[in-house]
Amino acid sequence: MILATTAPLRAAGLVLRRDLALAFRRWEQVTHPVVFFLMVATLFPLALNPKPSLLADVAAGVVWVSALLSSMLALETLYRADVEDGTLEQLTLTGQPLALLLLAKTVAHWILSGLPLVLAAPVVAIAFGADAAANAVLMTAIALGTAVLSLIGSVGAALTLGSRRGSVLLSLLVLPLIMPVLIFGARATALAMHGESAEGPLWLLGALLILALTLTPFASAAAVRISLE
Amino acid sequence: MSAFFAMGGYAGYVWSSYGLAAAILIWNIWSALAAHQVARAAAQRALARSASTGPSAS
Amino acid sequence: MGTWTWFHKLSSPPHCYRIAGQLIPWFAIPAALLIVAGIYGGLVRAPADYQQGDAFRIIYVHAPAAWLSLMCYTVMAVAAAVGLVWRIKLAHALAAATAPIGASFALLCLATGSIWGKPMWGTWWTWDARLTSQLILLFLYLGYQALRSAYDDIGKADRASAVLAIVGVVNVPIIHFSVNWWNSLHQGSTVLRRGGPAMPASMLVPLILCFFGFTFLYAALACVRVRAEVLRRERNAHWLQDLAGRRGRTESAT
Numbered sequence: 105m106i107l108a109t110t111a112p113l114r115a116a117g118l119v120l121r122r123d124l125a126l127a128f129r130r131w132e133q134v135t136h137p138v139v140f141f142l143m144v145a146t147l148f149p150l151a152l153n154p155k156p157s158l159l160a161d162v163a164a165g166v167v168w169v170s171a172l173l174s175s176m177l178a179l180e181t182l183y184r185a186d187v188e189d190g191t192l193e194q195l196t197l198t199g200q201p202l203a204l205l206l207l208a209k210t211v212a213h214w215i216l217s218g219l220p221l222v223l224a225a226p227v228v229a230i231a232f233g234a235d236a237a238a239n240a241v242l243m244t245a246i247a248l249g250t251a252v253l254s255l256i257g258s259v260g261a262a263l264t265l266g267s268r269r270g271s272v273l274l275s276l277l278v279l280p281l282i283m284p285v286l287i288f289g290a291r292a293t294a295l296a297m298h299g300e301s302a303e304g305p306l307w308l309l310g311a312l313l314i315l316a317l318t319l320t321p322f323a324s325a326a327a328v329r330i331s332l333e
Numbered sequence: 334m335s336a337f338f339a340m341g342g343y344a345g346y347v348w349s350s351y352g353l354a355a356a357i358l359i360w361n362i363w364s365a366l367a368a369h370q371v372a373r374a375a376a377q378r379a380l381a382r383s384a385s386t387g388p389s390a391s
Numbered sequence: 392m393g394t395w396t397w398f399h400k401l402s403s404p405p406h407c408y409r410i411a412g413q414l415i416p417w418f419a420i421p422a423a424l425l426i427v428a429g430i431y432g433g434l435v436r437a438p439a440d441y442q443q444g445d446a447f448r449i450i451y452v453h454a455p456a457a458w459l460s461l462m463c464y465t466v467m468a469v470a471a472a473v474g475l476v477w478r479i480k481l482a483h484a485l486a487a488a489t490a491p492i493g494a495s496f497a498l499l500c501l502a503t504g505s506i507w508g509k510p511m512w513g514t515w516w517t518w519d520a521r522l523t524s525q526l527i528l529l530f531l532y533l534g535y536q537a538l539r540s541a542y543d544d545i546g547k548a549d550r551a552s553a554v555l556a557i558v559g560v561v562n563v564p565i566i567h568f569s570v571n572w573w574n575s576l577h578q579g580s581t582v583l584r585r586g587g588p589a590m591p592a593s594m595l596v597p598l599i600l601c602f603f604g605f606t607f608l609y610a611a612l613a614c615v616r617v618r619a620e621v622l623r624r625e626r627n628a629h630w631l632q633d634l635a636g637r638r639g640r641t642e643s644a645t
Binding site: 256259260263264266267273276277279280281283284287288291308312315319320323326327330331333 | 475527530531533534537538541542547550551554555557558559561562565566568569570572573576
């Protein structure tokens with residue numbers, strides 16, 4: 105296997121390229137979370153009240169809750185196919201740093217599930233009557249937030265690989281851990297929608313991302329090794 | 334004495350809190366002891382099984 | 392050198408089982424005395440609060456429960472890390488024993504906080520920073536227990552839940568900070584004064600007694616549960632035979 109002999113960073117690049125290439129063959133893996141996101145957002149006006157002033161008040165919260173639920177749903181596909189065909193086990197045997205390879209897989213997963221949400225979020229925000237001027241902040245915040253969620257979620261997905269129950273268990277593990285992301289992200293979005301500076305919560309989201317980037321790959325690697333034993 | 338139980342008009346709140354606390358403490362003690370009993374019985378069953386099937390059965 | 396051999400002796404299952412059993416009365420008796428004294432002091436001897444009247448007496452079960460729920464999570468995560476790094480089964484047993492105790496006290500803290508909130512705030516629940524972070528802590532416990540119960544193999548459940556406990560304990564201060572930050576933006580500071588350095592001694596002493604009483608109670612409960620967890624991990628070990636034999640003799644003697 106070529107992965108075993110190249111430099112670690114090149115190996116990670118190969119994993120990333122492979123996952124992206126595979127996604128073009130399983131296109132629904134990319135589109136389903138976006139459709140789910142739009143559907144959940146549609147539930148709120150129906151459940152609450154289509155009054156424009158109310159919708160503008162809850163816009164930031166609706167976008168964030170829908171985006172987090174949708175990327176939570178996508179987490180399940182992060183390792184599943186690779187466990188079924190044995191690729192994940194092969195990755196642990198290459199001798200390359202497993203944390204780095206899993207980080208590459210997580211980045212690929214974020215490009216496929218987080219990035220489409222970044223593009224879809226302004227559509228929902230505008231449908232809820234939010235000011236289009238807030239879109240830059242909204243997209244930055246969603247990009248940072250879904251990235252943190254993918255990283256923390258990769259640990260949860262790895263922990264539930266070897267267990268009997270899948271997706272509900274995964275949500276139980278991951279949801280409490282990502283509440284800070286929701287708090288900072290929704291706050292940044294709400295500030296921008298009211299025409300105020302959202303710098304503070306955006307920096308906090310960035311800090312969360314750096315922390316997650318440095319810690320979670322090692323936790324994921326440990327979790328994958330435990331699950332595959 | 335009845336003034337003590339009346340808790341200055343907050344009787345329902347104070348006594349329900351203490352009742353819940355008592356319930357949680359009793360549950361903790363009961364479930365810890367029960368877990369030990371269950372584990373002990375299971376270990377003894379496993380021992381008896383291995384003694385009756387093993388070569389060193391007496 | 393001496394401490395290391397002692398440590399090794401302790402971490403061997405039969406010694407651990409025996410020592411935990413011998414420790415139980417040393418924790419349980421002080422726990423009972425301290426809790427009874429603390430509750431008596433809190434309900435009878437402490438004067439009513441000048442603002443909250445007798446409703447403040449809920450603090451004697453609410454605050455120690457809050458303390459235990461946080462302490463248990465820390466103990467659980469440290470034990471899990473020790474078990475994961477040095478592959479010590481006893482540490483995993485301690486983590487598994489601590490989780491249900493901590494979860495039950497997180498629940499008690501939430502319930503009493505909500506009951507206390509009714510006369511003070513006028514509603515059963517407000518999204519107060521402390522109540523909200525306590526609720527998230529309860530969710531963390533529930534996730535941990537759910538992951539543990541999803542595995543049939545106890546060794547795998549130990550290691551997988553250990554990773555989750557470590558990730559969780561890194562997150563606890565972040566959750567705490569973010570919830571405080573969120574709360575300070577949306578609400579003024581809470582009207583409820585929950586203890587503080589201004590407390591007179593007649594109120595403070597029973598509270599301290601309750602804190603120590605609850606902590607000793609945790610230690611006693613953990614000893615009982617650790618014994619159960621050790622047994623679950625050592626089903627077929629030969630030392631259990633001695634245990635069963637001794638038990639059989641005492642039963643036939645009575």
